[in-house]
Amino acid sequence: MKSISEIFGSMVFNDDVMRERLPxxxxxxxxxxxxxxxxxxxxxxxVVANAMKDWAIEKGATHYTHWFQPLTGVTAEKHDSFISPVxxxxxxxxxxxxxxxxxxxDASSFPSGGLxxxxxxxxxxxxxxxxxxxxxxxxxxxxxxxxxxxxEALDTKTPLLRSMDAINTEGLRLLRLFGDNTxxxxxxxxxxxxxxxxxxxxxxNQRKDLIYSGRTLFGARAPKGQELEDHYFGPLKSRISAxxxxxxxxxxxxxxxxxxxxxxxxxxxxxxxPIFSTTNMxxxxxxxxxxxxxxxxxxxxxxxxxHEKPYAGVNGSGKHNNWSLNTETGKNLLDPGKTPAENVKFxxxxxxxxxxxxxxxxxxxxxxxxxxxxxxxxxxxAPPAIVSVFLGEELDDIIEAIxxxxxxxxxxAGVMDLGIPTIxxxxxxxxxxxRTSPLAFTGNKFxxxxxxxxxxxxxxxxVMNTAVAESFRQFADVLEAAEDFDAAVAELMRETFAKHRxxxxxxxxxxxxxxxxxxxxxxxxxxDSVEAxxxxxxxxxxxxxxxxxxxxxxxxRSRKDILFENYSKIINIEALTMIEMAAREIIPAxxxxxxxxxxxxxxxxSVMPKISCxxxxxxxxxxxxxxxxxxxxxxxxxxxxxxxxxxEDNEAAAEEYRSVVLPIMAELRTAVDAMESLTxxxxxxxxxxxxxxxxx
Ligand code: ADP
Ligand code: MG
Numbered sequence: 001m002k003s004i005s006e007i008f009g010s011m012v013f014n015d016d017v018m019r020e021r022l023p024x025x026x027x028x029x030x031x032x033x034x035x036x037x038x039x040x041x042x043x044x045x046x047v048v049a050n051a052m053k054d055w056a057i058e059k060g061a062t063h064y065t066h067w068f069q070p071l072t073g074v075t076a077e078k079h080d081s082f083i084s085p086v087x088x089x090x091x092x093x094x095x096x097x098x099x100x101x102x103x104x105x106d107a108s109s110f111p112s113g114g115l116x117x118x119x120x121x122x123x124x125x126x127x128x129x130x131x132x133x134x135x136x137x138x139x140x141x142x143x144x145x146x147x148x149x150x151x152e153a154l155d156t157k158t159p160l161l162r163s164m165d166a167i168n169t170e171g172l173r174l175l176r177l178f179g180d181n182t183x184x185x186x187x188x189x190x191x192x193x194x195x196x197x198x199x200x201x202x203x204x205n206q207r208k209d210l211i212y213s214g215r216t217l218f219g220a221r222a223p224k225g226q227e228l229e230d231h232y233f234g235p236l237k238s239r240i241s242a243x244x245x246x247x248x249x250x251x252x253x254x255x256x257x258x259x260x261x262x263x264x265x266x267x268x269x270x271x272x273x274p275i276f277s278t279t280n281m282x283x284x285x286x287x288x289x290x291x292x293x294x295x296x297x298x299x300x301x302x303x304x305x306x307h308e309k310p311y312a313g314v315n316g317s318g319k320h321n322n323w324s325l326n327t328e329t330g331k332n333l334l335d336p337g338k339t340p341a342e343n344v345k346f347x348x349x350x351x352x353x354x355x356x357x358x359x360x361x362x363x364x365x366x367x368x369x370x371x372x373x374x375x376x377x378x379x380x381x382a383p384p385a386i387v388s389v390f391l392g393e394e395l396d397d398i399i400e401a402i403x404x405x406x407x408x409x410x411x412x413a414g415v416m417d418l419g420i421p422t423i424x425x426x427x428x429x430x431x432x433x434x435r436t437s438p439l440a441f442t443g444n445k446f447x448x449x450x451x452x453x454x455x456x457x458x459x460x461x462x463v464m465n466t467a468v469a470e471s472f473r474q475f476a477d478v479l480e481a482a483e484d485f486d487a488a489v490a491e492l493m494r495e496t497f498a499k500h501r502x503x504x505x506x507x508x509x510x511x512x513x514x515x516x517x518x519x520x521x522x523x524x525x526x527x528d529s530v531e532a533x534x535x536x537x538x539x540x541x542x543x544x545x546x547x548x549x550x551x552x553x554x555x556x557r558s559r560k561d562i563l564f565e566n567y568s569k570i571i572n573i574e575a576l577t578m579i580e581m582a583a584r585e586i587i588p589a590x591x592x593x594x595x596x597x598x599x600x601x602x603x604x605x606s607v608m609p610k611i612s613c614x615x616x617x618x619x620x621x622x623x624x625x626x627x628x629x630x631x632x633x634x635x636x637x638x639x640x641x642x643x644x645x646x647x648e649d650n651e652a653a654a655e656e657y658r659s660v661v662l663p664i665m666a667e668l669r670t671a672v673d674a675m676e677s678l679t680x681x682x683x684x685x686x687x688x689x690x691x692x693x694x695x696x
Contacts, residue, residue, distance in 0.1 A: 009255030011059060013052055013133040021051045034130045035185060035328075045097030052133060053082055053095035055139035064095060065102035065142040066125035069156045069456060071562050072505045074285050076146075078105060079139055086532040099126050100142065123147060128161065131284050134254050136546070137430050143284055156458035157551050160280055163465035163609055165187060166548035169331075170472035171325065177479050178345050183327045188465055191276030191445075192286045195317035195453050196293055197269050198240060198696055203687045204303040208585075212577045213570070214307035214454070214651035215372070218669055220676040221313045222690035224267075237696060240270065243300045247272070250292050256285045266315040268691040276322060279465070283458050286319075290454070297325045302696070308452040309375035311689060314563040316376035317453035321460050324445040325349070325468075335444045347398070348489060350495040352471035353446065354389060357439060358503040360544065361387040361524045362468040362535040364439075364450070367459040369529035369563070371570040373452035378527070381510075382440035383450050385532075386518045386525045388505035390437035396506065403498045436509035466550045473547075529567050530658045534651075536560040571665075575641040578665055582634050582672060587683040590675050593683040594620055619678060635666035640664050 009016075018027055026047045033040045040048075056064070065077040082093040103125040123146055131143035146155035153159055164187060172184040204210050208216040222285045244261050251258045257275035272293075274285060290306055297304040309316040325333045357364065364387050368377070378384040391399070401408035434440055438450045451460055475492060482488030502521040507514060518525060526532040535541065537556050545551040551559070601616035640661045647653035676684060 004252060008252045008456055011135045011253045012255035012493035013055060014255060017055060018048075018051075021055060030129060033536070034134045040101065040127075042097055045101050047097070049095045049097045051310045052100065052140065052142075053093060056133075057082070057093055059135040061135045061138055061140045063138065064099075064142060065129075066105070066144040067141045067362055068105075068125050068144045068146040069283075069287065069458065069515060070146060070154065071156065071559065072566070074456075075291070077139075077141070078103070091215055098285050103144065105146065124149065128157065130161070130278070131280050132255065136254065143280075149210065152552070152558070156456050156462075157280065157283070159462045159545075159555070160283060160458045160465075162550045163469070163548070166469035166550055167325070167465045167472070170469040170476060170548075173476035173480070174348070174472050177226065177476065177485065183329075183331075185328045186333070187326055187328070188279045188461065189276045189324050189326055190279045190282035190457070190461060191273065191322040192282055192451075192457050193271055193273040193322070194286065194289055194293075194595075195269060195271045195312050195319065197266070197307075197317060198243070198261070198297060199268065199303050199305060199310075199692055200696055201224040201298070201301045201303050203691055203695060206687050207692075208581050209574075209577050210303075210305070210310070213574045214305060215310045215375070215407075216312070216692070217574055217578050217665070217691075218581065218672045218676070218686065219689045219692075220673040222688065222693060224690070239300065239302070239696065243297060243302060244270075244272075246299065247292055247296045250296060251289060254285075254288055256288060258289070266311070268696050269315060269317065276324075279323075279461050283456065283461070286457050306454040308370070308372040308454060309379075311693065312375075313689075314693070315381045316379065318373075318376065318382055318449060319451040319453055319455070319457060321448040321451050321457055322442070322445045323448060323461065323464055332444050334446070336440075344489060344493075347402070347579050348475065348493055350391075350395070350441075351493050351500075352475055353468055354500045355471045355504055356464070357387060357389055357497050359470075359498040360463060360541070361503070362526065362532065362538070363463045363467065363541055363544075364448070364460065365524065366527045366532045366536055366563075367463045368450040368452060369454060369456065369532040370452050371529060371567045371574075373450075376452065376516065377450060383436065384509055384514065384525075385439055385527050386509075386515065386523055387450070388509065388518070388523065388660055389446075389506055390434040390440040392434075392441065392506070395441065396504065399497045399501065399504070402494055403501065404653035405494070434506060434509070437505070438509065462550065466544060466548050469548055470544055485666065528658060529563070530654050531566070533560055533563045533654070536563070561650050564654040568644070568650065568653045568657050571661055572641065572645055575637055575657075575661050575665055578668055579637055579641070581633055582630055582668060582684075586672055586675070587634070589683050589685045590623055590679055592631075593679050594623050594627070596683075623675060623678055624641060626678075627672050630668060630671040630675065632670060633664060637661070637664045637668060 018030065026044050029041060029044045032038070033044075042612075053064075062083075063079045063081045065079045067075060067077050070076050080099075082095050083091045084094040086092050105123050105125050112391065125144035125146050128143045128145055133140060133142045135141070145153070145158040145161065147153055147158060153162075167188060168186045172183065175183050175186070199210070207216065211214065248258045248261070251274075257277075259273055259275050261270065261272050263270055272289060274282075274289065276282065277285065285593040293306070306317070308318065327333070333346070333349055337343050365385065376382045377509060398408050400406075438448070440447045440449070446464075448460055448464070451457060478492055479485060479488055502523065503512065505518070515525065526535065537553070537560055542553050542556055544551060545556060597619050598618050601613040601620070602612060604611050604616075642654055642655040642658075644661050647656055676688070681688070
């Protein structure tokens with residue numbers, strides 16, 4: 001067996017490989033392109049393409065693909081071979097710079113939210129030199145952006161790269177004001193912790209709801225859930241650990257630093273966290289992690305469920321997006337720092353982030369909103385739908401002191417001239433980590449915990465990057481014009497903290513009281529996806545994204561439309577699946593059981609006419625009533641689904657699904673789950689919650 005260091009990154013065309021295989025000048029030129037984001041020279045591209053091809057062929061590749069992230073949230077690829085004919089019976093393997101840089105793609109089957117209708121039918125993919133290419137399944141994967149011919153982004157990666165540019169530009173302005181003339185580039189880094197469930201494949205195959213919608217649409221609670229808390233960090237079952245071993249190995253070859261693995265709170269729930277990397281790479285890696293989780297699970301006779309809420313009544317799955325801001329030399333600007341000067345800079349950046357989160361609560365909420373995540377957020381196990389920030393006691397006190405113009409006399413902090421306190425480096429664990437907070441400061445990074453487990457993590461980062469860039473822009477405007485820099489910084493900080501302190505909340509985010517208090521503070525509580533999506537194209541949001549060149553008004557509108565459309569599609573599939581399962585599996589099974597119970601009662605009575613048939617009568621009565629109810633709800637659901645599906649406007653359709661279709665689905669489920677707990681298990685046509693969660 002090969003050692004980990006031998007296999008790690010062996011399938012990635014990374015910096016080491018490039019340095020080794022590219023002529024010095026070409027390598028330098030490519031690095032410059034990556035650092036500045038400028039377009040690459042055609043002659044350079046040819047050399048890179050050729051080196052990439054030779055390397056890929058050595059790794060067993062015969063094909064290449066432009067790999068992109070359409071607005072559906074999953075990845076897409078179209079494979080071409082390197083083969084190029086020479087004469088009649090010979091081929092050579094070729095790959096040109098042109099093919100590397102740009103790919104034509106028939107975009108018509110990807111959602112564009114009307115963008116293509118207004119513009120052009122085709123889209124193209126453009127190489128993102130800042131994300132490494134890699135070989136997987138005999139194919140060279142080239143990470144690309146996906147755009148329409150008129151330049152509108154049809155993907156999630158383009159706005160991400162633009163937002164990274166925005167925070168770099170505005171962040172550097174601030175750093176220069178603090179006398180930093182050496183930093184060349186600021187990048188955001190992300191480490192995304194991924195939660196998931198594992199289920200036995202045979203059991204999975206018996207449930208249409210899991211197959212079609214990724215979650216159970218019916219299912220009575222198992223006698224044992226997560227109440228004993230014996231699963232969290234518990235020992236791994238051997239089948240699971242074999243799966244995790246293979247998963248890690250596959251991810252390592254792709255250079256993904258899969259680091260921690262442990263059991264999560266719910267039975268059969270687990271988590272994987274890679275070591276953080278530059279945001280665009282972190283996004284690519286998270287997509288690959290999700291893909292490989294599914295693929296490797298299959299090889300072990302298992303299925304990986306990435307849905308936000310596979311099972312009602314037990315924890316759902318999310319993703320924690322750990323975010324920080326770093327210089328090209330690896331200095332983290334979210335590190336409080338040791339000197340008073342660093343300290344002021346840190347506090348100003350903190351103020352910028354609080355302002356960004358407060359002013360764009362709606363966008364952060366939208367960036368995590370999906371039909372799947374609606375089942376989880378605010379469910380008493382995940383952050384609520386209200387966005388707030390946890391900072392910890394020490395920072396809270398400092399902010400309070402700044403607002404009041406007091407001298408901070410904290411335990412550890414010293415005092416500096418401006419009346420601005422200095423904080424010594426405080427380690428992660430000195431802050432009490434509030435698990436219920438949607439966005440928590442954890443020592444040197446912000447951990448955004450509202451993300452759904454199945455989503456592409458690009459959008460939350462687009463919002464964070466752009467909103468913070470906007471705070472930086474405003475701060476830089478003020479400070480560049482200031483006569484007394486120190487006084488201006490102090491005033492800006494005081495003003496910003498005072499205005500945006502309402503977004504800070506350190507209490508229990510899961511509690512009912514918080515909802516009330518948040519309303520008093522004027523914070524948004526966008527309870528579901530439909531409510532959230534509506535805010536997407538508010539004038540302030542259009543202004544934000546267009547100011548920084550991240551998304552145009554057209555791009556925002558098209559995305560909003562796609563979000564509504566996706567939402568409706570998901571609920572529609574769920575509704576149809578419920579109808580199918582209830583009408584063709586569950587109702588007939590209950591009917592059969594009731595029939596057999598009735599026959600048994602009749603048989604008993606024929607032998608002993610006076611015997612009590614209390615059990616049978618009771619079961620027949622209860623189950624008949626419930627089955628009738630289920631039958632009626634199926635009929636209602638058919639009508640409601642057809643009506644919603646016929647609505648042409650995507651927003652109106654989504655509203656109909658949310659307000660009319662979802663409540664009927666919930667009523668149908670209630671009736672069916674009640675029947676499950678009354679019906680003999682031999683008759684029940686579906687594996688139970690216990691089977692699904694405890695038989696892995
Ligand atoms: P938790 O206690 O929240 O489960 P983990 O250790 O599992 O924390 O995960 C923390 C994640 O944060 C990892 O992916 C880690 O690489 C990432 N991380 C650590 N430092 C930074 C940073 N400066 N920027 C972004 N992500 C970071
Ligand atoms: Mg975490």
